[in-house]
Amino acid sequence: GHPADDREKALLAPYPGRVPADVMDGTWKPPVTDGSGQDRKVLKTAFDLLKSIGYHVNNGTMLDPDGKPFGFEILTASQDEERLAGIYQRTLEKIGINVSIRSLDGDQIQ
Incomplete structure (x- = not known):
């Protein structure tokens, strides 16, 4: 940085x-991970951080302190970015975070 x-x-x-x-x-x-994308220790750390500030899981969905579902959108500009975003999406789904992915074309980026 x-x-x-x-x-x-x-x-x-x-x-x-x-x-x-x-x-x-x-x-x-x-954080240092094992590179597998399946590093449970790092995922647990993320989960514990969210829990410490009032987030919780109900019926498989991460909810913010006000009870609203927690999620966000990742914008991608290439197939490589889309593949990486998909990995991130699948990982976060394991702790109930809804991630959507939207691919932008060149005209939308400028």
Whole structure:
């Protein structure tokens, strides 16, 4: 990573403490996995983090603290990105997170 520049710091100034210090100073590193895409330890860590801030699973669906289903959309611009997004989608489904994938063509990206 790289340290937050002055513009980023100014943008985030109204939200002190919301972005971890290691992200702001550029030292954050993603978790190390075994590369299989089936690393239960990393998935459990993610699940535990969500649980610690009020998320929970009901009938196989991750719900936010207000009881609304948690999900998001990944936009892709190539087949390679779409394949990677599919892996991410299948992994997150294991903890009840709904991920949709939308492929954009060149005209939509510009």
